[in-house]
Amino acid sequence: MPQILTFLGKGGSGRTTVAIAAAKQQANLGRRVLFVSQDPTPATGILLGVPLADTPQSIGANLEVVSISATVEIERGWEEVKQVEARYLRSPILRNVYGQELAILPGMDSAIALNALRKYDASGKYDVIVYDGSGDMTTLSMAGMPDNLxxxxxxxxxxxxxxxxxxxxxxxxxxxxxxxxxxxxxxxxxxxxxxxxxxxxxxxxQAIISNPQRVVGYLVTNDDLAAVATAKYFWGSAQQSGLTIGGVIINQGDANNAITAEFDPLAVTIVPTRIGTDWQPLVDALPDFSQAVTVPKPMTIDIPNREVRLYLPGFDKTQVKLTQSGPEVTIEAGDRRRNILLPPPLKGSSVTGAKFQAGYLIISF
Structure with a gap:
């Protein structure tokens, strides 16, 4: 089962450069790596030194690269939809609608990217998949999509x-x-x-996304205050999407005590600026991506104590709203909303209390 790495940060923070370096690092360790880009412009291809295609291509030992094309993927996916329909309907109604006709509506590209990642994950061909998406709230919406649907x-x-x-x-x-x-x-x-x-x-x-041994995100920032604040906001929002954040990578800047304190208890790694085509100093400075399992989990359920604990760094109690309607509990933080389906021992129980403590929202039943 491959590990999926993705990177979040403000535009211009060097997110794609760090993602490429991570792919190179993992390939150097002998792991079979697929670098997946969702950038339709030629910029990522220029950094990689090869134009990207919609099918994986090898660019070195253990390293393949691919670009997710929404138009290509929707054509492939539509054929699968028609096959599913044909399994259940005696007279399929979608057979006269063709994938080449379909327009990409807002939000569809995230679903398409998630499905493409699912296929590459299930292929058995890779040990590590590095996903270089938009690196912002769109990526987090994609991570939360299975839970929301x-x-x-x-x-x-x-x-x-x-x-x-x-x-x-x-x-x-x-x-x-x-x-x-x-x-x-x-x-x-x-x-x-x-x-x-x-x-x-x-x-x-959803179980794959919420498992830090399978999927983990890293925050990329520099020492600009806006970039730091954006990264911290993405940290809390990622927790709401069930995506574990494994650490912080400071690119093109220095980690002073104030910045380090903003992301406590995450490990902060400083990486040098890439010079020309020499990637090695940047590759060597990257963290050990296998250590993400030691960071706080987005959510833990303590059945004996009848508690649900959500780790929401970057938010305080004034920014968090809790509601309970029927069998599920809804948590709002920032612009993210998460619905928690309680396990059988707690199902049907009403919330008896909630408190915000050291970055955790602790809900009692």
Whole structure:
């Protein structure tokens, strides 16, 4: 199972340069590395010394590079969608819509990138995947997408099934849908089999993202105050998305005590400026990316003490809002919202208290 590394930081902080150096470092260690770029401009290709393509190409020992093209991926993905539809409908309705016709709507590129990463992760060809995305809130939205989509599936299907309208039409819908679908109708759920498959797939992707041994992000900044503040904001927002932040890399600057204190307890690494085509000093200065498992986890659930602890650095109690509606607890911090599905021992329990302590939101049940 490969490790996926990604880097977050303000534009101009050297995020892509650090990502390329990380890919080179891991390849030098003998690991099979795929560097994945989502930059449609030629800039990343110039840094790598080779134009990027939408299929992986080797640029050195143990190192392959690829660019995610939204238009290419949506064509490939659309064919998969039509295959899934054909599994369940006797007369598919999407067969006359072609991937080449589809426009890329806002937000679709994140879903496309996540699906491409999922495929490369499952291919078994790589030990490390370095993802060089936008490195901002768009990347964090992508990380939180499986959890958010899972919530929509759980809640809206439950709302439909509990409605008087569904209870009225269900006796008629069951034989009707059984005639349309290629699978036998089982239970009372709306297309329960495909929905269950989608829910399971989303849960699996979310479990990978929340596992620091599989996916970890690093903050990249310089000593500019705006860059430091942006990196710290991304740190707290990453926790809300379930993405573990493993450390801080200061590029083109110095780490004074004030900057180090801003990111405590994360390790802070200073890397030199790359000069020309000599990457080695930068590669040698990078941290050990396998140590991310020692940093605070975004969320821990303590069933014996009936507590949920969320690590939200960069936020204080005035910026955090907690609500409980039905079986789930919702946490808002900054512009991120996270829904927590409680485990069976706590399911149905009401929140009895909450406090903000040393960067942790501690919720009691």
């Amino acid at each position: 899972g919530w929509y599936l759980r809640r809206f299907i439950a709302v439909v099934e509990e409605s008087d309208l569904w209870k009225t039409i269900s006796p008629i819908m069951q034989p009707t849908m059984a005639a349309i679908l290629t699978v036998a109708w089982t239970g009372e759920s709306v297309m329960s089999q495909p929905i269950q498959e989608a829910t399971t797939a989303l849960a699996q992707v």
